[in-house]
Amino acid sequence: MLKIYNTLSRSKEEFEPIKDNQVRMYSCGPTVYNYAHIGNLRTYIFMDIFRRVLSFDGYKLKGVMNITDVGHLMSDSDDGEDKMAKASREQHKSPYEIAEFYTKVFFDDLSKLNINRPEIIAKATDHIGDMIKYVQALLEKGFAYEIEDGIYFDIGKFPEYGKLSRLNLDEQQAGARVEVNSQKRHPADFAVWKKAEKGHIMQWDSPWGKGYPGWHIECSAMSRKYLGEVFDVHTGGVDHIPVHHENEIAQNEALTGKKSVNYWVHGEFMLVDNGKMSKSLGNTYTVAQLEERGYAPLVFRYFCLNAHYRKKLNFTFEGMDGAKTSYERLLSALYLHKTCKDKADEKMIESYRKEFVDAINDDLNVPMALGVLWKLVKENKSCDIYNLALDFDKVLGLSLNTAKLAEEEKLDIPQEVVDIAEKRLQAKKQKDFALSDTLRAEILAQGYNVLDTKDGYKLVKA
RNA sequence: GGCACCAUAGCCAAGUGGUAAGGCAGAGCUCUGCAAAAGCUUCACCCCCAGUCCGAGUCUGGGUGGUGCCUCCA
Numbered sequence: 001m002l003k004i005y006n007t008l009s010r011s012k013e014e015f016e017p018i019k020d021n022q023v024r025m026y027s028c029g030p031t032v033y034n035y036a037h038i039g040n041l042r043t044y045i046f047m048d049i050f051r052r053v054l055s056f057d058g059y060k061l062k063g064v065m066n067i068t069d070v071g072h073l074m075s076d077s078d079d080g081e082d083k084m085a086k087a088s089r090e091q092h093k094s095p096y097e098i099a100e101f102y103t104k105v106f107f108d109d110l111s112k113l114n115i116n117r118p119e120i121i122a123k124a125t126d127h128i129g130d131m132i133k134y135v136q137a138l139l140e141k142g143f144a145y146e147i148e149d150g151i152y153f154d155i156g157k158f159p160e161y162g163k164l165s166r167l168n169l170d171e172q173q174a175g176a177r178v179e180v181n182s183q184k185r186h187p188a189d190f191a192v193w194k195k196a197e198k199g200h201i202m203q204w205d206s207p208w209g210k211g212y213p214g215w216h217i218e219c220s221a222m223s224r225k226y227l228g229e230v231f232d233v234h235t236g237g238v239d240h241i242p243v244h245h246e247n248e249i250a251q252n253e254a255l256t257g258k259k260s261v262n263y264w265v266h267g268e269f270m271l272v273d274n275g276k277m278s279k280s281l282g283n284t285y286t287v288a289q290l291e292e293r294g295y296a297p298l299v300f301r302y303f304c305l306n307a308h309y310r311k312k313l314n315f316t317f318e319g320m321d322g323a324k325t326s327y328e329r330l331l332s333a334l335y336l337h338k339t340c341k342d343k344a345d346e347k348m349i350e351s352y353r354k355e356f357v358d359a360i361n362d363d364l365n366v367p368m369a370l371g372v373l374w375k376l377v378k379e380n381k382s383c384d385i386y387n388l389a390l391d392f393d394k395v396l397g398l399s400l401n402t403a404k405l406a407e408e409e410k411l412d413i414p415q416e417v418v419d420i421a422e423k424r425l426q427a428k429k430q431k432d433f434a435l436s437d438t439l440r441a442e443i444l445a446q447g448y449n450v451l452d453t454k455d456g457y458k459l460v461k462a
Numbered sequence: 463g464g465c466a467c468c469a470u471a472g473c474c475a476a477g478u479g480g481u482a483a484g485g486c487a488g489a490g491c492u493c494u495g496c497a498a499a500a501g502c503u504u505c506a507c508c509c510c511c512a513g514u515c516c517g518a519g520u521c522u523g524g525g526u527g528g529u530g531c532c533u534c535c536a
Binding site: 046316 | 478486498
């Protein structure tokens, strides 16, 4: 039985989907105006792990992720420039070109990190009509009102506002850091639809003239369309708790009068050198940048899996080095199990399986699950262990099946290099170490290192 | 100022009240012409103080420190 921490109750709860055997989940996706950085990606790795655990437990998944390609203002003060518009202006491309480009990069990143895409990917600009209908419904029910620059949600009509973040709005300093829009009934009222300013680059016809949707309405409209008024899980980063998800709840529940999401599950932030990631500090690394520095994307995934999703994770290159070594050793340890014909004790296998399953079902305790894997790998060599590790990998997504044999690896190495290595092996057997060392240098010149093993040698890329 | 979370070895990091998972680094050993790799062994009493309890890293209270949010942000 899966237990999961619900932000709504601030406690671990037993997970029970609305429909037996099926889980409907909405995950906040990216605003595609820039490259995703490792902090963003940590959250998607968390989402992926969650989805994999659900699958592992036998649930059928219906997941939706949005791609925000419009209507995300730079500021929550309901003015300020739309992110897409800004990127568009700066890069001299149409917003659609911007969105298309960064969406593609985003998907490439996901795939490099073994993050499975949710079943449904929903682009905001494909759903403007749904959003307009949603806004109309809010207006009809009296939960929204129109002022000069747009349609606003009236949080005064929704007394439960703040229940997710447990913020007391009255205690917040109204307007302290946000300029008060004098026409708004409450400073925290937020735009569900904005009327287009002159020359605004993205705009659509609506009952209120040309305009564009608010950010929050996007997720509400699309989740409702694909998952219904009430669904099981909503994921995102912790930063979304106070504003974005609070607003979604307000919109959804005002409209339907029902609790819209049963489990709100949030991934914690990633820190860099114990501090916040920000572009101004220049520490928002991308997958491509990690690759340039010699870290395979899956090393980063492994790094993330080493920490619990609800704990802040401190990113350092020292930590990445550790993850790299660790991950590579894990794979090479698995070689040996893969080739061994010996059987393992069934009880032992089952005991490890149970330990692993218990860990992942305890609020996705992947760090502990990794510990189980390491203990397993250190047992006597056996193909049963390899097979069990592959089972674990359905959840971990670390491509553990890529563990290669020395024999298999040779196939990828140029024949001439193998020939030199063979010559060297002979020289070594005849104790002609001078020749042996010369040949090793030749191999190195070809870009490979030769490592002696018990009964021969192994070639690796230098 | 308000809210929340966190504080475990050099580093990353698990931990359900009963005497500290795992990884990296380090140290020692084995193997070894050299080098590397690999294998084995080793390495913490859990920020401070006061409580509750037979027993606390694990609960309560108080400190101290850190981080995040309260502007867009995963």
